[in-house]
Amino acid sequence: MDFALQLIFAGISVGAVYALIAVGLSLTFLATRVINFGQGSLLMLAAMVMAALLASGMGIVPAALSALGLAAILMVGVEAVAVRPLAQRAGSMGWVVSTLGMGILLQGFAAKFFGSQAVAFPSVLFSSEDFITLLGVRLSLQYLAVLALSVVLVLLLELILRRTQWGRAVRAVAHDPELASLMAVPVRRVVLVCFALSGVLAGVAGLLVAQITGTVDPAFGFNLMVLGFVAAVVGGIGNTFGALVGGIAIGVIEKLVGGYISTAAEHGIAFAVLMAILAVRPQGLFGRSELLKA
Amino acid sequence: MLEVRNLAVRYGAIEAVRGVSLTARPGVITAVLGANSAGKSSLLKAISGLVPVASGEIRLDGEDITALPPHRRARAGLAHALEGRRLFHPLSVEENLRLAWDFSAATGSFEAALATAFGSFPVLKERRHSPARTLSGGQQQMLILSCSLIRRPKYLLLDEPSLGLAPIVVQQIFRFIGAVARERGTAVLLSEQMASLALKVADYGYLLRRGQWVREGPAAELARADVQELSAAYL
Numbered sequence: 001m002d003f004a005l006q007l008i009f010a011g012i013s014v015g016a017v018y019a020l021i022a023v024g025l026s027l028t029f030l031a032t033r034v035i036n037f038g039q040g041s042l043l044m045l046a047a048m049v050m051a052a053l054l055a056s057g058m059g060i061v062p063a064a065l066s067a068l069g070l071a072a073i074l075m076v077g078v079e080a081v082a083v084r085p086l087a088q089r090a091g092s093m094g095w096v097v098s099t100l101g102m103g104i105l106l107q108g109f110a111a112k113f114f115g116s117q118a119v120a121f122p123s124v125l126f127s128s129e130d131f132i133t134l135l136g137v138r139l140s141l142q143y144l145a146v147l148a149l150s151v152v153l154v155l156l157l158e159l160i161l162r163r164t165q166w167g168r169a170v171r172a173v174a175h176d177p178e179l180a181s182l183m184a185v186p187v188r189r190v191v192l193v194c195f196a197l198s199g200v201l202a203g204v205a206g207l208l209v210a211q212i213t214g215t216v217d218p219a220f221g222f223n224l225m226v227l228g229f230v231a232a233v234v235g236g237i238g239n240t241f242g243a244l245v246g247g248i249a250i251g252v253i254e255k256l257v258g259g260y261i262s263t264a265a266e267h268g269i270a271f272a273v274l275m276a277i278l279a280v281r282p283q284g285l286f287g288r289s290e291l292l293k294a
Numbered sequence: 295m296l297e298v299r300n301l302a303v304r305y306g307a308i309e310a311v312r313g314v315s316l317t318a319r320p321g322v323i324t325a326v327l328g329a330n331s332a333g334k335s336s337l338l339k340a341i342s343g344l345v346p347v348a349s350g351e352i353r354l355d356g357e358d359i360t361a362l363p364p365h366r367r368a369r370a371g372l373a374h375a376l377e378g379r380r381l382f383h384p385l386s387v388e389e390n391l392r393l394a395w396d397f398s399a400a401t402g403s404f405e406a407a408l409a410t411a412f413g414s415f416p417v418l419k420e421r422r423h424s425p426a427r428t429l430s431g432g433q434q435q436m437l438i439l440s441c442s443l444i445r446r447p448k449y450l451l452l453d454e455p456s457l458g459l460a461p462i463v464v465q466q467i468f469r470f471i472g473a474v475a476r477e478r479g480t481a482v483l484l485s486e487q488m489a490s491l492a493l494k495v496a497d498y499g500y501l502l503r504r505g506q507w508v509r510e511g512p513a514a515e516l517a518r519a520d521v522q523e524l525s526a527a528y529l
Binding site for chain 2: 172187
């Protein structure tokens, strides 16, 4: 029983990070109807840059801020290069290739600058040995901190989308950008802010996962991005609460399968869940199908 | 004053609007009449900035706005109510109005502006927390008008406000538009397929056929005009 609880707890923590990745993907999807498959590389770059900056002796806070700032700037670059030019052709699916291509390019740059070997990511939030015991279960403080940070960020974003002027503008642009522009909403600026914010969210997710795994390498982001994508689709893309439930469900299922069946099946199971959801409920568990209507 | 000079709009090889000039004055309702696909919507969209202008110019109070993006034109006092019940359907009635208010250059409090909007259409107040998609067609058109007018624009472009509505609702909406022009001094540019209906409320009218004016004049004169000429423009 303890073993199961351990797995579930680890699954919830990792799943909360998937949710963070999922809301980053959802945010840019809302703004542009494009799934940004380049997000995984930004996640990785933030973690690699932070590891390099820490190794060069920079303090934790400036290193983290620099890494997140870089992720935000690069994400705006991805929008300019891989999204905007293709979005001008209505109905074009070219963004699938262009965003993926941008991701692979950034991954190549990372391998060139940092080498393709895994580098150590130092313990920043507690040590990997710190834990508290709750109901007889050892809870790692690192996992707890990762869980808390992810959930707080996801909920904060939901609050911004629901309650603020800027959040309403994002939802308006998501529904009908033409109409939004007639309501004096600066649509371009809203899109750019969404990409920058998505870069920060991806960066935070990258730092949190690197904290748990202890190492980063240039290939580190892609799997995570795919799992975040699965979480977004399971929960209903564009739905923050759905992303949280979807992410945690994927995380827990993954850990349980890894613990009881085989670690080799750990990642595969996410796709089985994805296929099942797409067959039964294509708009996702909490998806509003009207959101997807043009 | 809204002035359009020699405006042309092209979609690829198709010329939707060809050399059109018009003037819309404060407190006056100007009707743009014509059949389906005569170029009415394209003309309005070019004025609000949703479709690019191939040639010609658009001036708002003497200032050239031809190159401005739509949101800057909106801030300059131009409102455009699109055809086809375009609203932010997942957002509530109040959120739609709030959004229309938030980014505008309007001054004063949102609450006061909201009270004015609800005063014109009390049914919207009853439905203020409902998503826009759950409103009836007439209520949606009232919300569209309220969103366009809540920030007190100087110019209002209205595309087919009567489309698909019950006659009694159409009457209510046209009465409201007339009152807005008279009481607020808004310059209204009204695009309509239903010529007889539009000419009852409008002061001046233009007749559009295949992207060009075929006739213009005071509404009363156009309403008396040769029936054959009007129907020719519709064929």
